Amino acid sequence: MDKSITKKIYYNTGILNVLQKKYGYSIDYIRKSLRGDRVGVMPDEIKKEYKALEAAAQKAIEDKANN
Numbered sequence: 001m002d003k004s005i006t007k008k009i010y011y012n013t014g015i016l017n018v019l020q021k022k023y024g025y026s027i028d029y030i031r032k033s034l035r036g037d038r039v040g041v042m043p044d045e046i047k048k049e050y051k052a053l054e055a056a057a058q059k060a061i062e063d064k065a066n067n
Contacts, residue, residue, distance in 0.1 A: 009035065015053045019046060 011031060019030050033043035034050055
């Protein structure tokens with residue numbers, strides 16, 4: 001029995017909410033854009049912004065942990 005196993009991806013809900021407020025798209029559309037199900041200029045912009053916000057959040061967590 002050969003089953004393909006896909007790992008569920010969890011996105012930062014705080015970042016998703018920020019992107020929803022900024023761009024006005026649904027959370028579902030933003031998730032699909034991040035996953036690669038949607039193509040175009042806006043999904044690319046959403047991906048780029050998500051990565052930048054995620055990096056900033058991670059840096060803030062590391063800074064707080066080191067203090």
